[in-house]
Amino acid sequence: MASGETPRTATLTDVARLAGVSIATASKAINGRAQVRAETRTRVLEAAEQLSFAPNAVARGLLQGRTGTVGLLTSDLEGRFSIPVLMGAEDAFGAGQVSVFLCDARGDAIREQHHIRALLSRRVEGLIVVGSRTDPRPPLIGDLPVPVVYAYAPSENPADISITADNVSAGGLAIDHLLACGRRRIAHVTGDASYAAAQDRSRGAERAIKEAGLDLVGGRTFFGSWSEGWGRGVASMILDQYPDVDGFFCGSDQIARGVLDSLRESGKDVPRSISVIGFDDWQVLTTNTRPQLTSVDMNLEQVGRIAARRLFEAIEGKAASGIEELPCRIVTRESSVPVP
Amino acid sequence: MASGETPRTATLTDVARLAGVSIATASKAINGRAQVRAETRTRVLEAAEQLSFAPNAVARGLLQGRTGTVGLLTSDLEGRFSIPVLMGAEDAFGAGQVSVFLCDARGDAIREQHHIRALLSRRVEGLIVVGSRTDPRPPLIGDLPVPVVYAYAPSENPADISITADNVSAGGLAIDHLLACGRRRIAHVTGDASYAAAQDRSRGAERAIKEAGLDLVGGRTFFGSWSEGWGRGVASMILDQYPDVDGFFCGSDQIARGVLDSLRESGKDVPRSISVIGFDDWQVLTTNTRPQLTSVDMNLEQVGRIAARRLFEAIEGKAASGIEELPCRIVTRESSVPVP
DNA sequence: AAACCTCCCGAAAAGGCTTTCTGTGACAGT
DNA sequence: ACTGTCACAGAAAGCCTTTTCGGGAGGTTT
Numbered sequence: 211m212a213s214g215e216t217p218r219t220a221t222l223t224d225v226a227r228l229a230g231v232s233i234a235t236a237s238k239a240i241n242g243r244a245q246v247r248a249e250t251r252t253r254v255l256e257a258a259e260q261l262s263f264a265p266n267a268v269a270r271g272l273l274q275g276r277t278g279t280v281g282l283l284t285s286d287l288e289g290r291f292s293i294p295v296l297m298g299a300e301d302a303f304g305a306g307q308v309s310v311f312l313c314d315a316r317g318d319a320i321r322e323q324h325h326i327r328a329l330l331s332r333r334v335e336g337l338i339v340v341g342s343r344t345d346p347r348p349p350l351i352g353d354l355p356v357p358v359v360y361a362y363a364p365s366e367n368p369a370d371i372s373i374t375a376d377n378v379s380a381g382g383l384a385i386d387h388l389l390a391c392g393r394r395r396i397a398h399v400t401g402d403a404s405y406a407a408a409q410d411r412s413r414g415a416e417r418a419i420k421e422a423g424l425d426l427v428g429g430r431t432f433f434g435s436w437s438e439g440w441g442r443g444v445a446s447m448i449l450d451q452y453p454d455v456d457g458f459f460c461g462s463d464q465i466a467r468g469v470l471d472s473l474r475e476s477g478k479d480v481p482r483s484i485s486v487i488g489f490d491d492w493q494v495l496t497t498n499t500r501p502q503l504t505s506v507d508m509n510l511e512q513v514g515r516i517a518a519r520r521l522f523e524a525i526e527g528k529a530a531s532g533i534e535e536l537p538c539r540i541v542t543r544e545s546s547v548p549v550p
Numbered sequence: 551m552a553s554g555e556t557p558r559t560a561t562l563t564d565v566a567r568l569a570g571v572s573i574a575t576a577s578k579a580i581n582g583r584a585q586v587r588a589e590t591r592t593r594v595l596e597a598a599e600q601l602s603f604a605p606n607a608v609a610r611g612l613l614q615g616r617t618g619t620v621g622l623l624t625s626d627l628e629g630r631f632s633i634p635v636l637m638g639a640e641d642a643f644g645a646g647q648v649s650v651f652l653c654d655a656r657g658d659a660i661r662e663q664h665h666i667r668a669l670l671s672r673r674v675e676g677l678i679v680v681g682s683r684t685d686p687r688p689p690l691i692g693d694l695p696v697p698v699v700y701a702y703a704p705s706e707n708p709a710d711i712s713i714t715a716d717n718v719s720a721g722g723l724a725i726d727h728l729l730a731c732g733r734r735r736i737a738h739v740t741g742d743a744s745y746a747a748a749q750d751r752s753r754g755a756e757r758a759i760k761e762a763g764l765d766l767v768g769g770r771t772f773f774g775s776w777s778e779g780w781g782r783g784v785a786s787m788i789l790d791q792y793p794d795v796d797g798f799f800c801g802s803d804q805i806a807r808g809v810l811d812s813l814r815e816s817g818k819d820v821p822r823s824i825s826v827i828g829f830d831d832w833q834v835l836t837t838n839t840r841p842q843l844t845s846v847d848m849n850l851e852q853v854g855r856i857a858a859r860r861l862f863e864a865i866e867g868k869a870a871s872g873i874e875e876l877p878c879r880i881v882t883r884e885s886s887v888p889v890p
Numbered sequence: 891a892a893a894c895c896t897c898c899c900g901a902a903a904a905g906g907c908t909t910t911c912t913g914t915g916a917c918a919g920t
Numbered sequence: 921a922c923t924g925t926c927a928c929a930g931a932a933a934g935c936c937t938t939t940t941c942g943g944g945a946g947g948t949t950t
Contacts, residue, residue: 218695219670219673219695221905221906221907222906222907222908223906223907231929231930232929232930232931233906233907233908233930234908234909234910234929234930234931234932235928235929235930237907237908237909238908238909238929241908243908243909244927244928245927245928245929246928246929247927247928247929250928250929262692264667264670264671265671265906265907266612266671266673266905266906266907267668267671267672267673268608268611268612268617268672268673268905268906268907269612269905269906269907269908269935270906270907270908271608271907271935272606272608272609272612272905272906272907272935272936272937273906273907273908273909273934273935274907274908274935275935277608279651279672282652287633287636287637287640288633288637293627293628293633296627297627297628297654300627300652300653300654301654301656304653304654304661304665307668309651309653309668309669309672310651310652310653311619311649311650311651311652312622312640312650312651312652313640313644313649313650314637314640314641314644316641321644325644327604328607328647328649329649330559330604331604331605331606331607332607332608332619332649333559333606333607333608352602355558355559437838438838439838464834464838467838468838494804494834494835495834498777498778498779498804498807498808561935561936561937562936562937562938563936571899571900572899572900572901573900573936573937573938574899574900574901574902574938574939574940575898575899575900577937577938577939578899578938578939581938583938583939585897585898585899586898586899587897587898587899590898590899605936605937606935606936606937608935608936608937609905609935609936609937609938610936610937610938611905611937612904612905612906612907612935612936612937613904613905613936613937613938613939614905614937614938615905
């Protein structure tokens, strides 16, 4: 049983010869076409089995003009937001008969261009472009011969197909949750104001609090950076300046962790006297804080799956362009409970 | 300039016709073969440009028997260890002319089998199997017609090609670093004892401390779980039972974070009176702790890159099988400084 | 002037598969 | 006995490219 004999993968010709039929018949037998006697079919199938024949998808693709492949173009693989989207897409395709080419442009337009060329020459049937921020990105340049779907980061061109998370509504959700917990003096601390995500969530939050006839603590959103340090600092500042604050909506779980640490050190009781909610639902953070952190989950895998589905539809010609914003959901944990 | 006209991607025939030459000549011109007059070549190139012709890699692959594709088979994409390995591999291949099929088996053997079949039918030239734990995994079943490289999780079969991180040496590195900081009473707290990673690091640590003529605090490794909670708990226990402890080697950054929190709350001064080192060098944890955490980096991207390189060599026939263990490195931060 | 090169270009085959069309034998109907 | 029908098998074309080989045009040598 020596392996590595370079047994040259069997071709349809080999199968046909072994079964004593023509390649045409062998093909029909294997693909379940009619026009083959049952007895002949089993003979072919046995031959195929014996040679462990696997139809050459390359040849088939060439013939039919359909390769059954798509390209997944990420702008950066480190990004913890791209990964779940990518997983969802891979999942949706893998379940079907589609294989996925993975390309990481590393945020470099040149590399992106290079990858696109390679993918097109491999005749992918479509492209999913996964961004690492929710800020709209410039569409792929050139008139591509295949449909493109933008995931997480929508395209700047509204005529393109984009799937992203509804950050504005998510901001509202978070505030509504805190209100439902009986909180009235809610602060919103978030990250870098240059991020669309920060702006969108803030807008949603402000709208929701207004609708409740209230105002955010400090009358505004506290923008800063996406870090624990910022969360710690701004929390102690707010605590100092607005001692009656009873709720924190944080723009990320990292910020929330900083806020929680700060509240702990100030002797505040979370969730009894103050509720805290984070954003991203990043397990390593939410389940290790004390108390565990309620957070907004963007359902990124779902974003990926829907993107895959939309790409599929576009390939089939049933395209519906525009930006599709998928709802987020709250994952409730210990840091926010209703006040009696 | 209406897009979406389904302009049927140009073929070599189209280019040849436009340039007024035969397809043979067009091919030679485009591929830089000799035997084409310069004037003719430019004419062809212009035609190709005008039609935005991209050679059909599928057809070329069929003809040459080389597809220029490889399969990347991960057992779970969530795993934060698989991702960097995968990035490294993608990087190494992407730089060349090789495209990567991404498949996620989700830890399911059936799905894995299904993906392998699909990949083989697409005639990938090789496979990289990326695991999510360092425990050896069963090799892919069946005599595959292409070389396979196992990354991060080595194959149980020593005749296979495996690339992983040298966890035993890494354990020694960590201890040596603490010793170099002037520490003598070092505790090793780590995660689940059923993980090879935990065992290996522990073995390396014990060997290193013995070589220094010392013993670990408590005379053994404290196995537990890979969580902050375990780190917090075990640290306060150790502090209580062995008050002279002056160094913690933690099996993961999460555990280290718990340890740091615990030390902080006990009023211990890190790094003045106690040094702490983590493992994994997971940025979100190491740079947000107070003080920032020294950690062991497994160079996972490098694992991926080397895996890609080895696969390449195996494809070319220059295979060197066996387990290759790549060295880890210490990333020094504030939590460990030399005692004067 | 015949023989011989050199330069370019094109015809054709090959790669593995699917599909259409043609062909053959068996059988039923008249 | 002849025609029509049916079930099944095979021949061949086609997908797109690369590569080999042959050949025509023009120039050089003897």
